[in-house]
Amino acid sequence: MFHTVLLCLCFWRLDVFGDTVKISVNEGDSVSLNSDLTEMKDDDVIQWRFGNKNTSIAEINKRADRITLYDDVLNGRFRDRLKLDNQTGSLTITNTTTEHAGGYKLQINSEIKRFFLTVNVSVMEGDSVSLKARFTKIKDDYVIQWRFGDEITLIAEINVTADRITVYEDVLDGRFRDRLKLDNQTGSLTITNTTTEHAGVYERQINGVRKRFGLIVFARLPVPVISSNSSHCSSSSSSSSCSLVCSSVVNVSHVTLSWYAGISVLSSISVCDLSISLSLPLEVEYQDKNTYSCVLNNPISNQTTHLDINTLCHTCAVSMIVLISAAAAGFLFIVSAVVGIFCICKKCRQTDQEVETHEEEITYVVPKFYKRNSQKLDNKEEDHVVYAPIVKRK
CATH class of the missing domain: 2.60.40.10 (Immunoglobulins)
Structure with missing residues (x-):
């Protein structure tokens, strides 16, 4: 659904000074010079003139039942730009340029009304x-x-x-x-x-x-910023939505902030002659395949930021899975650490037991010596191997 919020209107301005109505219009826009008539009479003759030479540019003659536009005068500066209301006699100038700025005179029979038009030029x-x-x-x-x-x-x-x-x-x-x-x-x-x-x-x-x-x-426009309002994560059995907000990061004036889905405007907010921060919310479905963008523009320039749904939007289910996964990973890490410490302690105890067992199984040998008869050793004394019984002690 399309939503628009206008904080002010910036199309054209009208002031009355004495007998002259002063109007300002932005270059390229249309402006109407009103005759203040609700309906013309059958014998009325209305003439519109422009400039210091009072050049005729439009005329309605009710008597002759004739409407005439002189849009080729003045080197054609009014060509295809004039519209004359045959009911009220009001004159509209479309697609204005600085060439259309100046004095206009409306003559209704013998009465005269003057207008002075200022055409605004825009620049960055x-x-x-x-x-x-x-x-x-x-x-x-x-x-x-x-x-x-x-x-x-x-x-x-x-x-x-x-x-x-x-x-x-x-x-x-x-x-x-x-x-x-x-x-x-x-x-x-x-x-x-x-x-x-x-x-x-x-x-x-x-x-x-x-x-x-x-x-x-x-002033040069800043790039709009899109952020996620994570506190508004919601879900149901059928769908999940994501709450977003687009805002301008500095105070600007004469601008419009808009959300687009493709080339279609979803919502917008405008401000003129005020310096305030702008923000615009948007609710989208997590599985939405549309291309969304936020645009900040004034009459002569614009700045655009495209939405990355996968980065900014997470469903409650997805968030829960992430939390559970993180908790499970932490739990497994703790369990692994405990098991590791347990194994190390157990190994240490086994090593101590082995050392004690080895000490208990040491075998001590007590030798007994026997000496042979010396008479048999006539020629040369030699070494003899002596064997003794082994006694084990524990």
């Missing part, structure tokens, strides 16, 4: 990112300024008339020092070796015309 911490100005070549009278943050601090400038390029890298406590590159042909700004300090809103002004970019810097 340590990588470089370019905020493009969309010019193949800047004109001779252009003055291009790049500003950053809530205070709109000036960080870079090209003044074509004065033939001057300036990078203010020491502002804001030097956070941009040795990190800014300005293209003198197109006016694009590149930020190298990004950190989370560079995340925020960048504003490009060309002769007073503004365009905003939102930069999101993602």
